[in-house]
Amino acid sequence: MRELTLIHLYPDLMNLYGDRGNIVTLKRRCEWRGIQLNVVPVSLGDPFDADRADIVFIGGGQDYEQAILQDDALTKKRDDILRAVESDVVFLAICGGYQLLGSHYLTGEGKRIECLGALDVCTEAGRKRLIGNLIFDCPFLPEENRKVIGFENHSGMTFRGPSVNPLGRVLYGHGNTGSDGTEGALYRNVIGSYSHGSLLPKNPALADFLLERALLRRYPAGERLSPLPDELERKAREGLLKRFLHTS
Ligand code: GLN
Numbered sequence: 001m002r003e004l005t006l007i008h009l010y011p012d013l014m015n016l017y018g019d020r021g022n023i024v025t026l027k028r029r030c031e032w033r034g035i036q037l038n039v040v041p042v043s044l045g046d047p048f049d050a051d052r053a054d055i056v057f058i059g060g061g062q063d064y065e066q067a068i069l070q071d072d073a074l075t076k077k078r079d080d081i082l083r084a085v086e087s088d089v090v091f092l093a094i095c096g097g098y099q100l101l102g103s104h105y106l107t108g109e110g111k112r113i114e115c116l117g118a119l120d121v122c123t124e125a126g127r128k129r130l131i132g133n134l135i136f137d138c139p140f141l142p143e144e145n146r147k148v149i150g151f152e153n154h155s156g157m158t159f160r161g162p163s164v165n166p167l168g169r170v171l172y173g174h175g176n177t178g179s180d181g182t183e184g185a186l187y188r189n190v191i192g193s194y195s196h197g198s199l200l201p202k203n204p205a206l207a208d209f210l211l212e213r214a215l216l217r218r219y220p221a222g223e224r225l226s227p228l229p230d231e232l233e234r235k236a237r238e239g240l241l242k243r244f245l246h247t248s
Helices: 021-031 063-086 096-101 204-218 231-245
Strands: 003-009 036-042 055-058 090-094 104-106 112-114 121-137 147-160 168-172 185-187 190-193
Touching (some): 003 021, 003 204, 021 036, 021 055, 055 096, 063 112, 090 096, 090 204, 096 121, 096 147, 096 190, 121 231
Parallel strands (some): 003 036, 003 055, 055 090, 090 190, 104 121
Antiparallel strands (some): 104 112, 121 147, 121 168, 185 190
């Protein structure tokens, strides 16, 4: 049986808006294909084992939690996380987790939170909170599933450096800055996004994209993922796209 290990980073601190649903989705989509997904929580004081990780998940958190874990992330985990990123471990980091992978976060009170520097992005709090449904076009997903649907709630505006591609182009909502038309970041196998929701239950193609990348890395000669029916997901997506983009 093929097996993957997902490290859930700071599950007790970075856990906004049901982000944990992303893990439930990955686990179920693995089980339906006879793949075992082991979920390992790693929090303050725990070692981060880069060799064990196939997928790393970090959910969203408020400025308060981000400040609490800053010291642990920088002193105990930073080097191993950077090594994992550069050796193509798959990452999904949402909102505060996405900001944590960047170089720093400047809060609304002018406090600078040093972050991991694993992604060439940085974040500054803006004056206005960016809240609401978010839809963006993700060019690397299959044509019929390129539109990714999420929900955002952040004051941080994230700016990308040249080595980082956007995850997608905003069709509805705000995304990285509210004005540059981009959402999220893609670097190697790392995805950062402002999309809570949870994100993956609404976007099974993105869940499979992450699983494919992780499987290919762990089992280079293994078979591709078998397709799943996703009938309910397709209907839910159709309804949401109709509602926000007025598609027929
Ligand atoms: N503290 C960050 C912000 O408001 C992240 C919030 C979140 O994860 N939803 O920008």
